[in-house]
Amino acid sequence: MLKYIFKRFGIMLVTLWIIITLTFILMINVPGSPFNSDQSSNETIQANLEAHYNLDEPYHIQYLLYLKSIVTFDFGPSIKQPNQSVNDLLGRGFPISFELGMMTIIVAVISGIILGIIASLKHNGFIDYLAMGLAVLGISIPNFILATLLIQQIAVNLEILPTATWSSPAHMILPVTALATGPMAIIARLTRSTMLEVLTQDYIKMAKAKGLSPWKIVFKHALRNALMPVVTIMGTLLAGILTGTFVIEQIFAIPGMGKYFVESINQRDYPVIMGTTVFYSAFLILMLFLVDIAYGILDPRIKFHKKGGE
Amino acid sequence: MKKLLLFLLTLTTVAVLVACTANEDAGQEPDDAGAEETEIEQAEDESASGEKILNLNNSVEPTSLDPSIGFDEVSWIPLNNLMEGLTRLDQDSVAAPGVAEDWEISEDGLTYTFHLREDANWSNGDPVVAEDFVYAWKYMLAPETASAAAFLGYFIKGGEAYNNGEGSADDVAVTAIDEKTLEVVLEAPAGFFLDVLTNPAFFPINKKIAEENPNWHAEAESFVANGPFMLESWEHDSEMVFAKNSEYWDVDAVKLDKIHWAMVNDTNTQYQMFETGELDTASIPPELSDDLIDGDNVYIGNYGGLEFFRFNVNEEPFQNKNIRKAFAYAVNRQEIADFVVKTGVEPAYGFVSPGFTTPSGGDFRDENGDLVSFDTEYAKKLLEEGMAEEGYTELPPIVLSYNTSDTNKAVAETMQSMLSENLGIDVTLENQEWNVFSEAQQNLELQFSRSSFINDYSDPVNFLESFITDSYMNRTGWSNAEYDELIEKGKSETDEEKRYEYLYEAERLLAEEMIVMPIRYYNTVVLQADGVEGILRHPVGYFDLKYADKN
Numbered sequence: 006m007l008k009y010i011f012k013r014f015g016i017m018l019v020t021l022w023i024i025i026t027l028t029f030i031l032m033i034n035v036p037g038s039p040f041n042s043d044q045s046s047n048e049t050i051q052a053n054l055e056a057h058y059n060l061d062e063p064y065h066i067q068y069l070l071y072l073k074s075i076v077t078f079d080f081g082p083s084i085k086q087p088n089q090s091v092n093d094l095l096g097r098g099f100p101i102s103f104e105l106g107m108m109t110i111i112v113a114v115i116s117g118i119i120l121g122i123i124a125s126l127k128h129n130g131f132i133d134y135l136a137m138g139l140a141v142l143g144i145s146i147p148n149f150i151l152a153t154l155l156i157q158q159i160a161v162n163l164e165i166l167p168t169a170t171w172s173s174p175a176h177m178i179l180p181v182t183a184l185a186t187g188p189m190a191i192i193a194r195l196t197r198s199t200m201l202e203v204l205t206q207d208y209i210k211m212a213k214a215k216g217l218s219p220w221k222i223v224f225k226h227a228l229r230n231a232l233m234p235v236v237t238i239m240g241t242l243l244a245g246i247l248t249g250t251f252v253i254e255q256i257f258a259i260p261g262m263g264k265y266f267v268e269s270i271n272q273r274d275y276p277v278i279m280g281t282t283v284f285y286s287a288f289l290i291l292m293l294f295l296v297d298i299a300y301g302i303l304d305p306r307i308k309f310h311k312k313g314g315e
Numbered sequence: 316m317k318k319l320l321l322f323l324l325t326l327t328t329v330a331v332l333v334a335c336t337a338n339e340d341a342g343q344e345p346d347d348a349g350a351e352e353t354e355i356e357q358a359e360d361e362s363a364s365g366e367k368i369l370n371l372n373n374s375v376e377p378t379s380l381d382p383s384i385g386f387d388e389v390s391w392i393p394l395n396n397l398m399e400g401l402t403r404l405d406q407d408s409v410a411a412p413g414v415a416e417d418w419e420i421s422e423d424g425l426t427y428t429f430h431l432r433e434d435a436n437w438s439n440g441d442p443v444v445a446e447d448f449v450y451a452w453k454y455m456l457a458p459e460t461a462s463a464a465a466f467l468g469y470f471i472k473g474g475e476a477y478n479n480g481e482g483s484a485d486d487v488a489v490t491a492i493d494e495k496t497l498e499v500v501l502e503a504p505a506g507f508f509l510d511v512l513t514n515p516a517f518f519p520i521n522k523k524i525a526e527e528n529p530n531w532h533a534e535a536e537s538f539v540a541n542g543p544f545m546l547e548s549w550e551h552d553s554e555m556v557f558a559k560n561s562e563y564w565d566v567d568a569v570k571l572d573k574i575h576w577a578m579v580n581d582t583n584t585q586y587q588m589f590e591t592g593e594l595d596t597a598s599i600p601p602e603l604s605d606d607l608i609d610g611d612n613v614y615i616g617n618y619g620g621l622e623f624f625r626f627n628v629n630e631e632p633f634q635n636k637n638i639r640k641a642f643a644y645a646v647n648r649q650e651i652a653d654f655v656v657k658t659g660v661e662p663a664y665g666f667v668s669p670g671f672t673t674p675s676g677g678d679f680r681d682e683n684g685d686l687v688s689f690d691t692e693y694a695k696k697l698l699e700e701g702m703a704e705e706g707y708t709e710l711p712p713i714v715l716s717y718n719t720s721d722t723n724k725a726v727a728e729t730m731q732s733m734l735s736e737n738l739g740i741d742v743t744l745e746n747q748e749w750n751v752f753s754e755a756q757q758n759l760e761l762q763f764s765r766s767s768f769i770n771d772y773s774d775p776v777n778f779l780e781s782f783i784t785d786s787y788m789n790r791t792g793w794s795n796a797e798y799d800e801l802i803e804k805g806k807s808e809t810d811e812e813k814r815y816e817y818l819y820e821a822e823r824l825l826a827e828e829m830i831v832m833p834i835r836y837y838n839t840v841v842l843q844a845d846g847v848e849g850i851l852r853h854p855v856g857y858f859d860l861k862y863a864d865k866n
Contacts (some may be wrong), residue, residue, distance in 0.1 A: 037750025045771055047466050047787040049479040057461035088379050088533040161587050168588045169579055258579035260552035273750055
């Protein structure tokens with residue numbers, strides 16, 4: 006197990022290095038500079054700005070500077086918000102995105118699994134169709150549309166909840182609902198289909214024959230096996246949701262880190278691009294790693310010391 | 316069973332971890348949320364007891380509240396209300412006394428001597444002294460500061476040399492004669508220098524504070540203001556609260572007690588917040604323009620800016636003046652303004668936008684009249700002449716480029732159909748992401764491309780100067796000695812009446828050559844809640860809340 010973790014860690018570092026290098030190469034090849042704007046300017050000012058952010062150095066020096074900033078975990082100041090370091094931006098935005106993401110995941114997983122179980126138990130019944138109908142709706146309605154709808158109906162028309170910003174628990178209900186619906190629907194459908202498969206297995210029949218209560222069969226015997234595919238998608242889902250979603254944060258004016266992924270690239274804010282890329286990649290790799298570990302716990306057939314699992 | 320235990324253990328660990336982070340957050344959040352709630356409660360209590368709080372939206376975090384660095388609207392708006400320069404734009408958007416009570420200008424128009432108010436103080440009680448201006452301006456011009464606003468300081472003698480590294484700080488001709496007297500010597504006379512001084516780039520910096528803590532402007536705790544308001548709190552990326560600055564010399568004129576700034580960047584959300592009363596002003600989402608624009612609570616004002624298209628004179632067929640003009644006369648600007656851009660914008664039949672007051676008190680735009688019109692017959696005639704001059708039987712292919720945006724796309728498509736309908740020219744459209752587009756335009760790689768200009772200060776020369784030979788803002792390849800000379804005179808002539816004559820002439824020459832074709836002026840359209848009044852919205856893009864009131 007330990008050997009496996011070390012090996013994974015090594016691979017993770019190499020992967021990160023490749024990502025960083027590719028990002029750097031892409032970054033210097035995209036035309037434009039962070040200092041393009043509608044406003045008046047001149048050559049001297051552009052030169053001063055470039056010198057200030059070391060953009061006048063040859064590319065290999067810039068590359069080394071980037072590597073150094075990553076190793077020391079100090080990405081320097083953002084070009085577009087010069088009084089803030091990239092660390093400040095991420096340090097401030099991530100906890101908020103994480104909070105929003107965590108609530109979303111909890112809501113999505115719990116309600117998704119429950120919906121899935123109910124649907125599978127009442128297979129082809131009214132409740133099944135209702136639950137799956139909801140799930141299809143959840144998957145097909147993009148979250149930004151749902152978000153706008155929720156604001157219009159619940160905040161503006163009914164005036165039950167506040168419209169936007171992130172300042173009290175009441176402010177969190179709408180964004181979490183908007184964000185959780187999609188993943189919830191995916192999880193519900195996955196749970197339902199795997200549950201249906203598992204419920205026809207011999208060992209479930211055996212359990213029934215033994216006279217175990219239906220609840221015990223579902224939670225103790227069926228669910229554990231039915232959850233494997235859900236765990237598989239959790240890694241990517243977690244990384245995506247926990248590091249912030251641009252659209253939902255934009256609509257609800259939530260000061261998370263989602264916007265930096267998009268805006269830094271539009272604005273050619275190089276340090277922020279590097280910072281967010283490294284952060285997101287590291288987080289994603291870590292999540293995939295945790296998922297692999299979770300497999301081992303859920304499925305005893307997977308052993309880490311043997312390459313390739315089973 | 317062991318496996319199950321392990322699974323449960325992992326689950327609990329995860330749960331505890333989550334709880335911990337939640338708790339950590341909770342440790343802060345309830346504090347914050349609590350503070351905020353009490354603040355809101357207080358606010359409600361206080362508004363009941365007559366405290367006036369205005370709720371506004373700055374859309375995003377200000378780039379920087381360092382006056383030399385924050386060179387954009389989202390920084391200017393807060394800065395203009397937190398601080399004050401020597402002069403301040405008044406009700407008519409004309410430079411009026413600010414920190415400077417009065418001033419003398421030498422005969423040759425080169426030396427300005429400003430007398431600072433005795434009662435002008437910083438929010439920490441320090442007096443605002445001449446040295447604070449000297450410090451701020453030299454800081455702005457220092458190459459290491461890398462201020463995007465530095466070019467505004469080139470009016471000052473020695474300013475450009477210091478900024479490009481050829482001169483030194485000591486050669487910049489701004490001196491503190493005594494504590495309350497400031498002397499500035501200009502490179503050349505500039506009749507609009509007092510207007511330039513209203514730009515936040517010329518605001519003073521409290522030298523004592525800045526030398527102790529170069530990052531004084533980054534947090535509310537260390538920020539010192541000298542304007543009508545001071546920075547009470549600042550939660551980055553989330554909100555700012557301004558409070559009335561009791562040290563401000565004209566504090567009696569300030570009616571608001573507090574301003575609460577949200578940072579909501581979504582046009583629909585901010586409109587919905589306005590609907591629910593969480594904001595006192597809002598912009599109109601383009602989709603709702605038709606429904607809202609004629610309402611009672613809509614403010615429409617000038618905004619110093621122009622949307623236009625650049626011809627690249629190095630590329631065929633735009634080396635020919637008549638062909639350029641044919642394009643300009645074939646476009647129906649009124650239709651573009653009314654049905655494509657909407658939100659009450661005005662079509663542009665000249666280059667300098669309305670709202671610039673001439674020495675005689677008129678409006679620059681009215682005085683110089685319309686310089687282009689929509690006239691298909693004339694356009695066809697011009698095209699024929701131009702093609703004959705160049706010996707074309709068929710026009711070379713035309714590519715119209717714009718930076719990707721819904722509105723730009725709609726305008727470009729409309730122009731495409733107008734040019735096809737009125738001149739029989741097939742135009743290909745091409746859109747690029749802003750940065751790519753902007754670089755290609757700068758390098759003269761685009762043939763016919765969209766542009767916009769937003770004024771930095773309140774004088775027509777700001778825009779017209781863009782097209783002098785080799786200007787960084789030229790981006791057309793055009794060079795005209797006569798135009799260069801007119802602009803030179805339009806900047807340095809000391810007789811204001813004459814100076815404006817040169818500017819009129821320069822603008823007419825620009826229209827005669829039609830290096831760029833105007834489309835429409837920018838404007839300010841704001842929804843304002845009932846009872847909100849006195850917000851001065853200046854055409855240079857920032858507004859003043861000094862006299863604002865909310866009943």
